[in-house]
Amino acid sequence: MAPTALIAGAGPGFSASVARKLAADGYQVALASRTPGKTAALAEEIGARRYACDVQDPSAVTSLFEQVDRDLSPPSFVMFNPSARARGSFLELDEADVRNGLLVTAYGGFLVAQEAARRMVPEGHGAILLTGASASVKGFAGSAPFAMGKFALRGMAQSLARELHPKGVHVLHVVIDGAIRNPGRTEPADAPDSMLDPDAIATTCLSLLAQPRSAWTWEVEVRPWVETF
Numbered sequence: 001m002a003p004t005a006l007i008a009g010a011g012p013g014f015s016a017s018v019a020r021k022l023a024a025d026g027y028q029v030a031l032a033s034r035t036p037g038k039t040a041a042l043a044e045e046i047g048a049r050r051y052a053c054d055v056q057d058p059s060a061v062t063s064l065f066e067q068v069d070r071d072l073s074p075p076s077f078v079m080f081n082p083s084a085r086a087r088g089s090f091l092e093l094d095e096a097d098v099r100n101g102l103l104v105t106a107y108g109g110f111l112v113a114q115e116a117a118r119r120m121v122p123e124g125h126g127a128i129l130l131t132g133a134s135a136s137v138k139g140f141a142g143s144a145p146f147a148m149g150k151f152a153l154r155g156m157a158q159s160l161a162r163e164l165h166p167k168g169v170h171v172l173h174v175v176i177d178g179a180i181r182n183p184g185r186t187e188p189a190d191a192p193d194s195m196l197d198p199d200a201i202a203t204t205c206l207s208l209l210a211q212p213r214s215a216w217t218w219e220v221e222v223r224p225w226v227e228t229f
Contacts, residue, residue, distance in 0.1 A: 006030040006068055006075040008055055008112050009082030010039045013182035014131070017202035018079060020046055025206075028072045032064055033082075055082050055108030056100075065115040077209070078116035079129040080109050080153075086145040098145045105149030110156060113171075117164060124168035127209055130157045132175040137221075154219075161218035170216055174205050177223040194224050 005022045007015050010031035016039075023029050023046035031039045036050040043050045049071055053064040068075060084104040086097035113128055120126030134140075136154040139147035157173035164171055181187065181195040188194075201222055208217050 001073055002026050002028050003077070004028045004030065004068065004072040004075040005077040005079070006032065006065075006116075007079045007081060008032045008053065008064070008108075009080065009131075010042070011081070012038065012042070013180055014176070014198040014201050015079065015081045016042050017198040018129075018206065019048060021199075021202050021206055022077065023047065027077065030068045030072060030075065055080075055112055056103035058111055061108075061111040061115055065119070069119075074119040074123075075116065076120065076123075076126045077129070078112065078127075079131070080112045081131045082108055083131075083133070083146070083149065085143070087142055089142065090144055093145065098148075101145040102149050102152070105146070106152035106156070109153045113156070113160060117160075117169060120169045121164065121167050126168070127170040127172065128160070128164075129172045129174065129205060130154075132157075132173050132219075134175070134177045136173075136175050137177075158218065161216075165213070165216055165218070168213070170209065170211075170213070171218055172205065172208055173219045174201070175219065175221040176201060177221055178227055191226075194226055196222060196224055 005027040007019055010033045019029050029048035031043055031048050032051040032053040034054050036052050039050055051064055054060050082104050084101040086093055086101045116128050130153055132154055133150050135147040136150040154173055161171040179195045180198055204222055
């Protein structure tokens with residue numbers, strides 16, 4: 001049977017590039033999002049299955065994995081891509097928006113990674129990819145809640161890598177340090193090639209799955225070549 005890949009937080013950008021490459025490599029692909037209608041065209045294109053899931057809801061995450069187990073097979077590759085942002089002056093942030101951002105970005109990552117690990121550890125193999133951002137390592141003014149969530153997700157990824165790598169499960173965290181060239185979002189004419197190509201990010205991340213486990217990478221950082229450090 002073909003291996004199964006589950007992408008939580010599937011959409012039209014980077015995650016779609018990952019989905020296409022996984023399907024081309026022979027994976028059965030499951031696409032999960034709060035609004036699965038947005039992945040209808042992608043699912044039809046690559047023959048994937050779509051699922052609805054709110055990653056901050058433990059019962060919804062458990063149900064998602066159980067459905068994928070039943071419909072396809074326990075996933076050997078799981079990608080966590082959702083995030084939520086609350087922008088604004090720190091003194092004016094709405095506490096409910098901040099809480100939601102942390103629940104989606106960090107707590108949701110925990111729930112998805114835990115369900116993935118429960119399936120992979122007994123098998124002694126598998127890979128979990130967690131999507132980071134510039135905010136994973138740099139807190140910007142007016143974006144404190146996003147940095148809080150992404151810093152937390154990165155910390156979990158580092159801890160998880162140290163715990164699960166010896167058990168055969170490859171944990172990966174990708175710091176996407178820059179804007180992604182998604183559908184409807186392109187570079188200005190005076191700054192060509194200043195955005196990250198989603199296919200290029202996917203190629204970089206998935207190439208790490210072929211690493212010998214004696215030299216596994218737990219984190220990779222990608223940015224446009226013209227961006228200053």
